[in-house]
Amino acid sequence: MSENQPDGKKQIALNIVSGKSKHKGFGAGSIDLNSMSPVIIDRGEAKIDIGAMHAKSKVERGIKFSTNKEDVPNGRQVWLVWVAVDRTPEGRMYGGATACEMLIDDEAKRGWKILADHVNRMDYALKRRFMLDDLGSEDKAALKILLISHNEEWWDASPEELKQALEG
16 A cells, blocks of 8 residues: 555554553553544545544644533534554454544534543444444445555455444
């Protein structure tokens, strides 16, 4: 797979945290997010957005979030999908994927999300679960296209549960 995107930008890999660290101090033994990547689905397009790991994706920047949906009556639906990559003796595959909803109103600079839900669903993806039922058909198609185009071999090796979850 080419390391460059068509516009000349370096492609973002799904593995986002270096596994080379031998850190033994503060935080040692914490959850390894080396195999976790955040995908944002907005307006029918899915993109890897590293900033989402810290709630600073492109769509989240400059937005004041509320836990009350009524505060964002004109918000558009945006999805954060946590994708976990598994390594098996046969190679890599997409081993877990969970979707979290957000509402974003760019004009009002307001948004809605439940951060605890986002964290819990990240954990579920790390535990190799698939929770994609809430995605609409257009969002499922966008995620499927991204996963296949990122690495078709990983897609082919992925569980049937993921492939079925992204149908229709």
